[in-house]
Amino acid sequence: MNHLTLTALLAMTATAASAAPTAYPLTVDNCGHALSFPQRPDNVVSIGQAATEILYALGQADRMAGTSLWFNAVLPRFEEQNARVARISDNAPSFEAVLARRPGFVPTMFEWMIGAEGAVGTRAHFAEFGVPAYVMPTDCEGKDNLVGADGTRLAPFDIQTLWDSIDQMALIMDAQEAGDALVADLKAREAAVAGRAAAMKLEDASAAVWFSSADLQLDPFMAGGMGVPAWMLERLGLRNVVTTDEEWPSVGWETIARADPSVLVIARMDRRRFPADDHEEKLRFLRSDPVTSRMTAVREGRIVILDAEAMHAGIRLIDGLEALAEAMEGLSR
Template identity: 25%
Template sequence: MRASVKLGRRRLLLGGCLIAALAGTGTSAVPAFADEPNRIVTIGGSLTEIVYALGEEDRLIARDSTSSFPSAAGELPDVGYIRQLSPEGVLSVNPDMIIALEGFGPPEAASVIKQAGIPVVVIPDGYDNDSIIRKIRATASALGREEAGEELAAKTAAELAAAQAAAEGITDKRKVMFLLSAAGGRLMAGGSHTHADGIISLAGGVNAMADVNGYKPVSNEAVIEAAPELILRMRGGGDQSSDADVLAHPAIMATPAGKEGKVVAMDGLFILGFGPRTAAAAHELSEILYGDTAAAGN
């Protein structure tokens, strides 16, 4: 066991049931004593990032396919995509705890995993600053690293507050359309109540498709009317369309972004993960939108 893990510390776990790790609410399953887990699987890229940021990566034995950062995580066994898991794949690595982002699945697989006799900690997701802090605290609590979790939460909160202040100082906000897919010529965009909407706002932009709820197909007319000034794409996603394909789309061509060739691809986990690096992602996107004027509050 690593030196950072106190010998003799006992974790409160309930074998064979779901532990609801809701940071700040005090909600948890009725506990029973068990040895501290040291064979942990993380399901959700932001959770894997948090484990590394807490210095607890030696306890990880596997991760899901969205866990692409840090690069060292790629050396761990991959148990599958967060929403298309196989119970056999997750359980085959013999974990003694699973830390998963809410919504992992499919539901049938999640149900089997939860009933397998292994503690499963489900961490709430979200797309605002507070949700990131809750993730950090809940993950740290599951690991028995509350003190380190508070330190990371405080550092991350300060970075997010600075990003928020910079965004609020921008007066001439530019419109951004997050394009999830352009496959087959059909445009799917990120509307309100999404991680895409959250990062656009934190970067000081305006979501051009805010009238859409969630990630939805959008009509050519809606895109033209929205008049985005930047098309933001996710690098590393399932959409194989190139930037050139996007710019050649009739609806995109009619927008300010299309006319100026303003299409930018950023790493998906970086911009949509809502973890410890989100403030850095917001800063990078803001610089793309505004350049040096963002820092001065243009």
């Protein structure tokens, strides 16, 4: 079943006659790097769930040779496509594992995977083998990924970088019509959520977003003041109590407790790198720790659980925005 809104279907109809096929050879400017594609890529290997699910939404599973770096189970509507593509690694794959698939295109959601200090390999390493390695603009525009564990925002996250990421990947894969329809659908849904948020009229409501922790006794990784979750909160009229420019800074619970946010948002994930990846462990900690258990949001049960992937810049970002809006409507009654 195709999960597109009427707006997206109309957009697809309007562009079907006008969208020209991609002209190869193609050169794309990606985060200041020129990437060349002599032809439509085959054997695409994606690093990161956001990039993977965009490719699935563009109908590109048959041209994919591998996926990696997953936070949640694949969206139900992509299960059939996902079953046809090998999963190289649940987390970051090795450079050798990616190259073994003879990729014609390696897109990633995180620059630190293939950037100057690439966890998988650098752009130069991939270029030596003639492989264009692509970073979604969501993670390189307005951001310095060499400062802070997960990078530091130089400007607030801009949703336009997500539309640009989809448009570029659609162009590279010669799937512009599907890309246009996908962006139209997501934009329509975002606008609808904005209307719901305006109706809630949240006044001086605040929030904090807990992604995970290396250990439950250590400071948690919280959403910074200019990243994707902060954008989500702002769209709903919520103030993020964490204001640092780092993407996912470690912030002490004493600091969070002093700010006493109206709502706590915690990530649910299938990944298990850390104990706190399990949202049930997060809940047990919040309710038993002498500091966190005294927070108003914990005492009054104002805790919202969102898929971790909905906190990243991908198609699930709008799913997360809708889910957060629904939760806030319930809490504000």
